[in-house]
Amino acid sequence: MTSTLVDTSLRYRRRKLFSNIMVGAATAAALGMMAILALILGQVFLEGGRYLNLDFFTQRPQPLGQEGGGMANAIVGSLIVLAIAAVLALPVGFFTGIYLSEYASDRFAGFVRFVVETMAGVPSIVVGIFAYVLIVRQTGTFSAIAGGFALAVIMIPIFARAAEEALATVPFSLREGAMALGIPSWRIVLRIVVPTAGPGIVTAAMLALARAGGETAPLIMTALGNRFWHDGLMDPIATLPVQIWTYATGPYDEWHQQAWAGSLVLVGVTVGIIGFVRLVYRGTQFRQL
Amino acid sequence: MTVESGQPGLWRRFTAGARNQVSGSAGDVIFRLVALAFTLIILALAGSLVFTVWDGARPSIGEFGFFGFMSTEEWNPVFGEFGARHIILGTLVSSLIAVILAVPVALGIALFITELAPPSLRGPVAFIIDILAAIPSIVYGLWGMMVLVPFIAGNLNDPLIDYLGWTPFFGRPAFGLSLLAAGIILAIMIVPIISAVAREIIYSVPAAQKEGMLALGATRWEVMWKVVLPYARVGIVGAIILGLARAIGETMAVTMVIGNAGYFVANLLAPSATMASLIANEFREAGTSLHVSALIHVGLVLMIVSLIVNIAARLLVWSVATGPSGDRR
Numbered sequence: 001m002t003s004t005l006v007d008t009s010l011r012y013r014r015r016k017l018f019s020n021i022m023v024g025a026a027t028a029a030a031l032g033m034m035a036i037l038a039l040i041l042g043q044v045f046l047e048g049g050r051y052l053n054l055d056f057f058t059q060r061p062q063p064l065g066q067e068g069g070g071m072a073n074a075i076v077g078s079l080i081v082l083a084i085a086a087v088l089a090l091p092v093g094f095f096t097g098i099y100l101s102e103y104a105s106d107r108f109a110g111f112v113r114f115v116v117e118t119m120a121g122v123p124s125i126v127v128g129i130f131a132y133v134l135i136v137r138q139t140g141t142f143s144a145i146a147g148g149f150a151l152a153v154i155m156i157p158i159f160a161r162a163a164e165e166a167l168a169t170v171p172f173s174l175r176e177g178a179m180a181l182g183i184p185s186w187r188i189v190l191r192i193v194v195p196t197a198g199p200g201i202v203t204a205a206m207l208a209l210a211r212a213g214g215e216t217a218p219l220i221m222t223a224l225g226n227r228f229w230h231d232g233l234m235d236p237i238a239t240l241p242v243q244i245w246t247y248a249t250g251p252y253d254e255w256h257q258q259a260w261a262g263s264l265v266l267v268g269v270t271v272g273i274i275g276f277v278r279l280v281y282r283g284t285q286f287r288q289l
Numbered sequence: 290m291t292v293e294s295g296q297p298g299l300w301r302r303f304t305a306g307a308r309n310q311v312s313g314s315a316g317d318v319i320f321r322l323v324a325l326a327f328t329l330i331i332l333a334l335a336g337s338l339v340f341t342v343w344d345g346a347r348p349s350i351g352e353f354g355f356f357g358f359m360s361t362e363e364w365n366p367v368f369g370e371f372g373a374r375h376i377i378l379g380t381l382v383s384s385l386i387a388v389i390l391a392v393p394v395a396l397g398i399a400l401f402i403t404e405l406a407p408p409s410l411r412g413p414v415a416f417i418i419d420i421l422a423a424i425p426s427i428v429y430g431l432w433g434m435m436v437l438v439p440f441i442a443g444n445l446n447d448p449l450i451d452y453l454g455w456t457p458f459f460g461r462p463a464f465g466l467s468l469l470a471a472g473i474i475l476a477i478m479i480v481p482i483i484s485a486v487a488r489e490i491i492y493s494v495p496a497a498q499k500e501g502m503l504a505l506g507a508t509r510w511e512v513m514w515k516v517v518l519p520y521a522r523v524g525i526v527g528a529i530i531l532g533l534a535r536a537i538g539e540t541m542a543v544t545m546v547i548g549n550a551g552y553f554v555a556n557l558l559a560p561s562a563t564m565a566s567l568i569a570n571e572f573r574e575a576g577t578s579l580h581v582s583a584l585i586h587v588g589l590v591l592m593i594v595s596l597i598v599n600i601a602a603r604l605l606v607w608s609v610a611t612g613p614s615g616d617r618r
Contacts, residue, residue, distance in 0.1 A: 033480055034417050036477060096327050119338070123592070244427050271423045
């Protein structure tokens with residue numbers, strides 16, 4: 001009898017020990033991953049901070065062998081391409097969000113959501129090919145427009161779903177109250193539902209822009225890149241991510257320094273926006289973004 | 290009227306009824322059609338995406354055959370010979386390394402956040418891990434080539450060859466730029482995705498299941514291993530496949546650390562190439578229209594693979610998330 005008791009307690013102790021080891025491993029996984037994040041961001045801030053200066057924001061790249069220079073043309077280019085993408089993508093995503101949340105039948109909404117989610121899963125480089133065949137080939141030139149179109153295709157699924165989620169959080173009683181007053185449904189949507197969901201929709205747009213702003217692959221075969229200030233929307237244009245790529249893969253130390261500085265700016269803006277949004281909307285929506 | 294699927298459908302049906310009552314005004318009809326039109330634009334866009342990529346690949350499909358292209362290895366733009374076998378293998382192997390490295394870590398993190406961490410730490414830890422998913426791929430690539438690749442070349446290659454050199458997977462020539470580097474950087478990138486989805490799934494495991502197990506005298510680990518993970522397994526498989534899909538399509542970070550070799554060898558320490566990295570690398574410089582078409586053909590294969598993987602993952606995650614727990618989407 002006593003020996004059984006000792007046996008079980010020994011076995012229990014072994015189980016307990018194994019449990020503690022595995023709990024420790026799970027904790028280590030979380031700590032380790034946070035350490036890796038700190039390592040990556042730390043390196044970007046350290047190296048980027050060392051080489052970032054005012055010239056970076058005001059000068060365009062210098063010819064090889066000359067000191068200084070910056071990525072001003074690429075920053076402006078990124079903003080232009082993003083603006084084009086926003087003009088193309090935001091109305092589509094906005095109205096799709098409205099249609100899905102306010103009008104569509106369950107079955108149709110489910111189908112559209114499925115297509116949208118699937119679209120979001122298409123690799124961005126394939127989106128680049130799409131824009132290349134559709135626009136670059138037709139117009140005969142790499143251009144800001146083609147880049148903007150590619151980024152729009154990436155933004156649309158992100159923004160449409162997030163806008164729909166934002167609209168769906170508007171309490172139903174608001175719509176009921178407005179209906180009781182006899183207001184037509186389109187005015188209810190535009191004057192009551194959309195303004196109530198306004199902050200959420202704006203946030204969704206910021207998220208989509210931040211995501212698109214960090215994209216490199218689709219711009220390689222659409223906006224191409226440019227060492228100079230751009231000549232117009234139908235010409236190749238420099239963008240920050242592509243410029244970072246060009247400089248990072250080049251052989252010169254000055255280029256690498258510029259790439260770090262560019263990464264710091266890119267991380268600051270995109271991670272800043274996405275982190276801020278997550279902090280504000282913690283645990284409610286935008287989980288999947 | 291039957292209630293089928295909970296709250297969203299209910300109020301949608303309500304608005305539909307109210308629309309018939311209150312209005313019929315021109316404004317309502319027009320507004321509704323405008324919203325519908327934009328929705329149809331998305332559907333058209335998705336359709337034309339698939340068609341356009343296929344259309345661009347047609348010359349290459351005609352020349353090499355859809356499947357013939359995938360099974361030959363010659364990639365020689367000068368002689369107009371194109372086959373994608375080596376990059377398909379490179380894609381599969383680098384993604385598999387990523388998944389193998391990422392899954393234990395991601396599940397550990399998901400369990401830590403849902404089951405182990407004190408409640409006040411859960412939010413912050415989840416927030417920090419999620420930040421990893423917000424870093425642009427080009428920044429991972431820069432960090433990978435400046436920090437990770439030199440680290441592998443200086444500190445990892447020799448021990449790996451010493452201890453694992455007897456397997457065919459670790460040998461010379463060993464550079465920093467390698468399948469292994471691509472796998473590691475991809476693993477870092479997909480951990481937040483897998484752990485975020487797995488977290489949601491694990492939250493839906495009923496507390497009664499865990500409490501019953503604890504009452505029987507199970508340890509914390511036994512509860513997680515024998516109740517939580519089995520209960521959530523379908524959704525977790527979905528989460529892993531979602532991570533795999535991301536790894537397959539990832540471009541810039543891989544392009545910058547994999548070495549972009551024109552061949553595939555089973556040595557993880559040797560350079561290689563993936564479908565996405567080949568496209569990113571050669572598209573700008575592609576001289577002939579057949580070369581461009583072959584690259585688009587690679588894109589077509591990549592799109593088909595990632596669509597299949599993505600859809601499978603979504604179906605798995607949905608079947609769980611909309612299953613027993615009802616209001617969770």
